[in-house]
Amino acid sequence: MKATVELVSTGAELLSGRTLNTHTQTLARYLAELGLELSRETSAPDDRIAIRDAVRDALARASVVIVTGGLGPTSDDVTRDAVAEVVGAEIVLHTATREAIRQRYERTNRIWSEKVSRHALVLSSADVLENRAGLAPGEAIQWQGRRLFLLPGPPNEFEAVLQDHVMPRLKAVADVLPLQRVFQVAGLGESDIVRLLPEEEFPGPDVSVAYCASPGLVEIRLSALPSAAAVHARAVALVRERLGEWVFAEQRVDLETVVVEALRAAGKTVALAESCTGGLLGHRLTNVPGSSEVFLGGIVAYANASKIRDLGVPADLLEREGAVSPEVALAMAKGVRARFGSDIGVGVTGIAGPSGGTPQKPVGLVYLSVADEAGAKVEELRMGGPRATIKQTTSQRALDMVRRRVAAVH
Amino acid sequence: MKATVELVSTGAELLSGRTLNTHTQTLARYLAELGLELSRETSAPDDRIAIRDAVRDALARASVVIVTGGLGPTSDDVTRDAVAEVVGAEIVLHTATREAIRQRYERTNRIWSEKVSRHALVLSSADVLENRAGLAPGEAIQWQGRRLFLLPGPPNEFEAVLQDHVMPRLKAVADVLPLQRVFQVAGLGESDIVRLLPEEEFPGPDVSVAYCASPGLVEIRLSALPSAAAVHARAVALVRERLGEWVFAEQRVDLETVVVEALRAAGKTVALAESCTGGLLGHRLTNVPGSSEVFLGGIVAYANASKIRDLGVPADLLEREGAVSPEVALAMAKGVRARFGSDIGVGVTGIAGPSGGTPQKPVGLVYLSVADEAGAKVEELRMGGPRATIKQTTSQRALDMVRRRVAAVH
Numbered sequence: 090m091k092a093t094v095e096l097v098s099t100g101a102e103l104l105s106g107r108t109l110n111t112h113t114q115t116l117a118r119y120l121a122e123l124g125l126e127l128s129r130e131t132s133a134p135d136d137r138i139a140i141r142d143a144v145r146d147a148l149a150r151a152s153v154v155i156v157t158g159g160l161g162p163t164s165d166d167v168t169r170d171a172v173a174e175v176v177g178a179e180i181v182l183h184t185a186t187r188e189a190i191r192q193r194y195e196r197t198n199r200i201w202s203e204k205v206s207r208h209a210l211v212l213s214s215a216d217v218l219e220n221r222a223g224l225a226p227g228e229a230i231q232w233q234g235r236r237l238f239l240l241p242g243p244p245n246e247f248e249a250v251l252q253d254h255v256m257p258r259l260k261a262v263a264d265v266l267p268l269q270r271v272f273q274v275a276g277l278g279e280s281d282i283v284r285l286l287p288e289e290e291f292p293g294p295d296v297s298v299a300y301c302a303s304p305g306l307v308e309i310r311l312s313a314l315p316s317a318a319a320v321h322a323r324a325v326a327l328v329r330e331r332l333g334e335w336v337f338a339e340q341r342v343d344l345e346t347v348v349v350e351a352l353r354a355a356g357k358t359v360a361l362a363e364s365c366t367g368g369l370l371g372h373r374l375t376n377v378p379g380s381s382e383v384f385l386g387g388i389v390a391y392a393n394a395s396k397i398r399d400l401g402v403p404a405d406l407l408e409r410e411g412a413v414s415p416e417v418a419l420a421m422a423k424g425v426r427a428r429f430g431s432d433i434g435v436g437v438t439g440i441a442g443p444s445g446g447t448p449q450k451p452v453g454l455v456y457l458s459v460a461d462e463a464g465a466k467v468e469e470l471r472m473g474g475p476r477a478t479i480k481q482t483t484s485q486r487a488l489d490m491v492r493r494r495v496a497a498v499h
Numbered sequence: 500m501k502a503t504v505e506l507v508s509t510g511a512e513l514l515s516g517r518t519l520n521t522h523t524q525t526l527a528r529y530l531a532e533l534g535l536e537l538s539r540e541t542s543a544p545d546d547r548i549a550i551r552d553a554v555r556d557a558l559a560r561a562s563v564v565i566v567t568g569g570l571g572p573t574s575d576d577v578t579r580d581a582v583a584e585v586v587g588a589e590i591v592l593h594t595a596t597r598e599a600i601r602q603r604y605e606r607t608n609r610i611w612s613e614k615v616s617r618h619a620l621v622l623s624s625a626d627v628l629e630n631r632a633g634l635a636p637g638e639a640i641q642w643q644g645r646r647l648f649l650l651p652g653p654p655n656e657f658e659a660v661l662q663d664h665v666m667p668r669l670k671a672v673a674d675v676l677p678l679q680r681v682f683q684v685a686g687l688g689e690s691d692i693v694r695l696l697p698e699e700e701f702p703g704p705d706v707s708v709a710y711c712a713s714p715g716l717v718e719i720r721l722s723a724l725p726s727a728a729a730v731h732a733r734a735v736a737l738v739r740e741r742l743g744e745w746v747f748a749e750q751r752v753d754l755e756t757v758v759v760e761a762l763r764a765a766g767k768t769v770a771l772a773e774s775c776t777g778g779l780l781g782h783r784l785t786n787v788p789g790s791s792e793v794f795l796g797g798i799v800a801y802a803n804a805s806k807i808r809d810l811g812v813p814a815d816l817l818e819r820e821g822a823v824s825p826e827v828a829l830a831m832a833k834g835v836r837a838r839f840g841s842d843i844g845v846g847v848t849g850i851a852g853p854s855g856g857t858p859q860k861p862v863g864l865v866y867l868s869v870a871d872e873a874g875a876k877v878e879e880l881r882m883g884g885p886r887a888t889i890k891q892t893t894s895q896r897a898l899d900m901v902r903r904r905v906a907a908v909h
Contacts, residue, residue: 102711104537106527107718107751110520113542117516127514129549132523132540135709139539146556163689163710164698197863197881205690222885243713245887301517361778361799367785368771368778371799375777378853378886386801386809389771389781395796395839399809429805443788476788 092262094120095151096130097143099158099168100242103132111244112157118341119251121310123263135159140171148175148235153262155255158242160225162207169210169228172239176232178212186217186226193224215239218254222246227254236262265314268321272309272328273338275489279307286331293317296324304478305485306344337492344488345373345380351495352383352433357461359491360429361387362400362421364412365439365455369484385429390421400424400436411450413438415467418456426460433494434460437487441476455483459490466490502672504530505561506540507553509568509578510652513542521654522567529661533673545569550581558585558645563672565665568652570635572617579620579638582649586642588622596627596636603634625649628664632656637664646672678731682719682738683748685899689717696741703727706734714888715895716754747902754898755783755790761905762793762843767871769901770839771797772810772831774822775849775865779894795839800831810834810846821860823848825877828866836870843904844870847897851886865893869900876900 096116102108113130120126128151133143140159147154159168173180187209194201208224211217218227220241227250228239236258240250274282279302291298295317301308309328313321329336337347352359361370367389374384388399393412396402401424402417410416418436426434439455446452453472458465470486472479506526512518523540530537538561543549550569557564569578583590597619604611618634621627628637630651637660638649648665650657684692689712701708705727711718719738723731739746747757762769771780777799784794798809803822806812811834812827820826828846836844849865856862863882868875880896882889 100711101709101720102718103523104527104540105720106524106531107711109524110540113513114516114519117514121516126544127542128544129553130514130520130540130542132537134536134538143539161689161710161712163693165709193883196861197883199688199690199881200694202690202694204693222888245885249885299515299517363778363781365785366782367790367794368773368781368783368797368799369785371773371778371801372776372782372890375775375779375801375851376887376890380777381801381855384777384801386805387778387799388809389778389797389799391781391785391791391794391796392839399796399798399838428809429802441785477786480782480786 092125092153092259093128093151094125094153094155095128095147097140097147097154097156098130098132099135099140099156100132101134101165104134112247115244115248116155116251119256120259122269123256123259124265124267125259125263135165135167137167137171140168141174144172144237145175148232148237152234153236153238153259155238155240157240157247160208160239160241162204166207168239169212172230172237173212176212176214176230176237178214178230180210181213182206183209183211183217183226186211190224212239218250220246220250221253222249226250229254229258268313268315268318270311270321270325270339271341272332272336273342273344274307274309274332274335275305275337275344275485276335276493277307277332278302282307282309282332286328291327292320292323295320298324304474305482334493337489343376344485344492346377348488348492348495349374349377349380349383351492353379355495357432357495358383358385359433359435360385360425360431362425362434362436363387363389364391364396364421364437365441366437366480366484366487367391369480370435370437370487373484373488385431388425388428396421400428413440413450413454413456415456415458415469418458419460419465419467422458422460422465432461433491435487435491436460437483439470439479439483441479443476453479455479457483457487457490459494461494466494502535502563502669503538503561504535504563504565505538505557507550507557507564507566508540508542509545509550509566510542511544511575514544522657525654525658526565526661529666530669533666533669534677535669535673545575545577547577547581550578551584554582554647555585558642558647562644563646563648563669565648565650567650567657570618570649570651572614576617578649579622582640582647583622586622586624586640586647588624588640590620591623592616593619593621593627593636596621600634622649628660630656630660631663632659636660639664639668678723678725678728680721680731680735680749681751682742682746683752683754684717684719684742684745685715685747685754685895686745687717687742688712692717692719692742696738700737702730702733702737705730708734714884715892744903747899753787754895754902756787758898758902758905759784759787759790759793761902763789765905767842767905768793768795769843769845770795770835770841772835772844772846773797773799774801774806774831774847775851776847776890776894776897777801779890780845780847780897783894783898795841798835798838806831810838823850823860823864823866825866825868825879828868829870829875829877832868832870832875842871843901845897845901846870847893849880849889849893851889853886863889865889867893867897867900869904871904876904
């Protein structure tokens with residue numbers, strides 16, 4: 090029988106509007122790899138009775154129940170009490186976890202108090218799941234033929250324990266693994282993709298095609314049962330043929346990781362001249378461990394004075410063309426390359442809004458340039474949306490330009 | 500009696516990972532204006548039985564139930580069938596809505612089909628709520644003393660009907676507005692806060708205290724009924740007394756917004772010298788509209804050569820103390836201030852990991868410096884956690900140092 094999976098998210102912040110619940114989407118994407126789907130999600134506040142009832146109801150319907158949040162040391166962390174009541178377990182101190190937390194506190198010179206050790210309280214019947222990203226461990230419990238998992242609430246900790254411990258355990262309950270192929274595209278929008286490869290061209294109904302779009306990123310997923318392997322392979326070949334140069338990965342990986350890997354493989358270094366992205370590009374590259382091998386640094390030239398002084402953009406060019414122009418983007422890319430002595434220089438200038446736009450140069454207009462020893466290239470972007478979306482989409486396109494330059498696609 | 504509100508979100512896309520559920524957050528923020536809180540949220544797939552059960556359960560607990568999605572014309576739009584079964588209503592064609600849709604189709608030259616008129620199917624017992632943003636109207640149903648609302652699923656249509664029709668009706672049921680106070684703290688961890696102000700010192704059980712922690716941020720929320728106003732005020736005073744200088748806001752606002760506002764109010768400018776944060780600080784400041792008034796730019800000095808060349812850090816100082824040292828952080832802050840001619844300079848250097856640590860200088864060791872005309876200050880941070888957490892926590896502390904410097908707290 091196919092496993093049914095429910096999620097119970099706990100935390101007042103999810104129901105007060107303070108925090109957007111991302112657990113459902115994260116979990117659903119991991120489950121998809123196993124051919125599993127979420128059959129229900131419930132968000133409950135930090136209330137023992139409410140959590141107890143939600144978990145009890147979920148266990149009555151589903152064979153796998155994942156509960157997140159409320160495992161910390163404060164009085165509103167009541168998840169483990171609620172779950173202990175449902176499954177009839179005691180709460181005990183997990184001494185190995187307590188000791189690990191204490192050592193971590195000593196290493197980082199933080200003041201230990203007995204209260205902190207509440208992170209190490211677990212259900213007596215649980216397997217303790219180490220949390221590499223935080224203090225509170227996860228827990229795995231088998232109860233009346235059901236599998237129950239308690240996971241920490243912070244998204245990075247949730248994903249770490251899910252990846253390290255829950256997924257391997259769920260592989261055992263997923264019977265038929267579907268064929269899946271994920272294509273990630275940063276340089277095209279969903280409508281460009283559908284134009285280059287209309288859905289009706291995909292071979293037959295046995296392959297399902299799903300698009301998932303976020304700012305500057307479209308994920309295309311092809312799924313099929315193992316019995317439809319030949320049709321699935323034809324669909325995969327079709328995407329590669331039509332969209333190949335735009336696909337930056339056929340797996341779940343960040344664009345910045347792909348770019349750092351490509352630079353490392355090519356033995357090339359990069360430096361950044363950022364205006365409207367304000368540091369986001371550098372932030373993203375430096376999110377990748379080991380990026381210091383290929384990223385030399387950059388200039389955040391927010392004020393025009395910095396573009397002139399730090400990047401050598403000619404003052405009369407700025408005056409004549411305006412800060413948001415292909416000429417200035419190009420001069421920024423060349424200027425930062427010269428200053429840092431990097432193989433590649435990137436220049437980004439645009440109007441992130443909400444103010445600062447004109448009819449000729451509206452909010453969402455951005456010029457991107459990538460320069461190397463062989464020359465330079467400039468692209469223009471026109472986008473809608475709020476400031477954060479414009480910055481994010483711009484950073485995606487800039488990173489993808491670097492990737493394609495290094496791969497010599499363009 | 501205070502109204503209890505539950506949300507039932509329907510739609511396979513919410514549980515497959517394709518769409519992030521934003522309804523919960525949107526609704527919660529509107530409810531907060533009325534002093535109402537969501538007591539539970541459930542996401543169910545496009546399955547009549549699953550939706551019926553979820554709505555029935557919600558009606559058994561809550562006095563107000565809001566159901567979203569599944570009101571369109573296709574075969575997977577089963578919400579109205581499911582709800583009709585729960586409340587024992589017929590489904591009828593709302594001719595005024597049907598006519599409005601038809602006229603809209605004519606105006607926009609779209610091809611009308613009888614299928615489109617399925618948008619105008621409603622429960623016989625419902626008040627029909629006009630949807631200015633789309634085709635499917637909302638519905639308001641009174642049933643056994645409960646209020647039940649059906650709202651369209653697309654986020655903009657959901658919000659339009661919520662705003663136009665649901666909020667005015669809910670104002671009638673929101674009787675007592677609770678007292679709430681939110682404190683936001685960036686410079687302390689949850690365990691530091693609990694040590695400075697142990698929970699047991701809060702006055703009495705009539706005030707509820709909730710903590711919500713994310714990297715570099717703890718939100719403390721005190722809630723009470725109006726009848727407990729005096730106790731609530733004592734609790735608020737207690738937080739201010741113990742944690743005052745660490746509280747960057749008593750409302751829901753980003754630290755970067757507070758910092759930009761503080762700089763603007765003081766008429767001061769800032770420039771950044773970032774090493775381990777790689778641009779994150781600049782990214783965050785430039786997320787704030789209008790930040791160009793106070794943020795001049797920065798140097799992302801990832802390589803040591805850039806620290807020397809662009810920030811004037813003496814090569815022998817780097818050699819002697821190492822890049823991750825209080826002395827270098829200080830020189831970076833002073834150097835970037837001099838280069839950009841800003842009132843305030845910020846220097847950040849540290850080891851974000853996962854590699855690069857030594858026993859003397861482990862991963863998570865960071866030095867932060869803020870310099871202005873009056874002098875400079877250096878702080879040391881020691882953290883655990885992954886690279887992303889270390890960067891985020893560092894950026895919080897750096898922004899908070901700027902805030903406190905401008906507010907002359909330190």
